[in-house]
Amino acid sequence: MTTTTYESGTLRELASNFFKLDRLDGGNFRRWQKKMHFLLSTLKIAYVLDTLRPRENENETVAATRERKKWDNADYMCMGHILNGLSDGLFDTYQNEVTAKKLWDKLETRYITEDVTSKKFLVNHFNNYQMVDGHSVMEQFHDIEKMLNQFKQHDIKMDEMIVVSSIINKLPASWKDFKRSLKHKK
Incomplete structure (x- = not known):
């Protein structure tokens, strides 16, 4: 009792x-x-x-x-x-x-149904995001991390290699040599 x-x-x-x-x-x-x-x-x-x-x-x-x-x-x-x-x-x-x-x-x-639309928006936002010179790379990286966490919340799965490659491609133009070296590392 x-x-x-x-x-x-x-x-x-x-x-x-x-x-x-x-x-x-x-x-x-x-x-x-x-x-x-x-x-x-x-x-x-x-x-x-x-x-x-x-x-x-x-x-x-x-x-x-x-x-x-x-x-x-x-x-x-x-x-x-x-x-x-x-x-x-x-x-x-x-x-x-x-x-x-x-x-x-x-x-x-x-x-x-609205979630499907927001998933498309999130993916589009991630694909079009580009880091720029003049802003802290770490702050911009945190923006990308937030987007990837939203992917998890919406159960959007993306291969890790695609994520890494996408982040490398989003680095600012001034990082051209560093981007090239990262792309060619194993």
């Missing part, structure tokens, strides 16, 4: 600290989605995003009724947490969804 009270107290504390999760305003969907899924998993209600609601049967057992009620409660909690994680404008748009899964799927459909 003490363990259950402790666990529910911990879950309440986690839920009360929910405000620390940034609200989805349309940007950084993948990051928000991962954080939200972690929260829902921690609360042990994420399963409603993957499982169908147990059907009602005319002669169902008490256990089956309890299982369906448990699913309904988890779905309600899951829906509430997802909606609470949305900006006010998105909350107004999605508040009338029937289940947490339908809400989750609609958000994925909308923002994963």
Whole structure:
């Protein structure tokens, strides 16, 4: 009995600290989605995003009724947490969804499509980036590192040799001799 009270107290504390999760305003969907899924998993209600609601049967057992009620409660909690994680404008748009899964799927459909566009933008930005003289090479290298970290966040994979070759090609024009020596090293 003490363990259950402790666990529910911990879950309440986690839920009360929910405000620390940034609200989805349309940007950084993948990051928000991962954080939200972690929260829902921690609360042990994420399963409603993957499982169908147990059907009602005319002669169902008490256990089956309890299982369906448990699913309904988890779905309600899951829906509430997802909606609470949305900006006010998105909350107004999605508040009338029937289940947490339908809400989750609609958000994925909308923002994963936009994510494809942002992936194209990131790749294009990386390909067109060129280091220039007059700025610190290390600062410009950090800009490239940020872009490559965004690739990881968007699950864009690039061969390491292509990355290294691209970075060498992005060095400023004044580094011509150094670029040549790097390209010909093994």
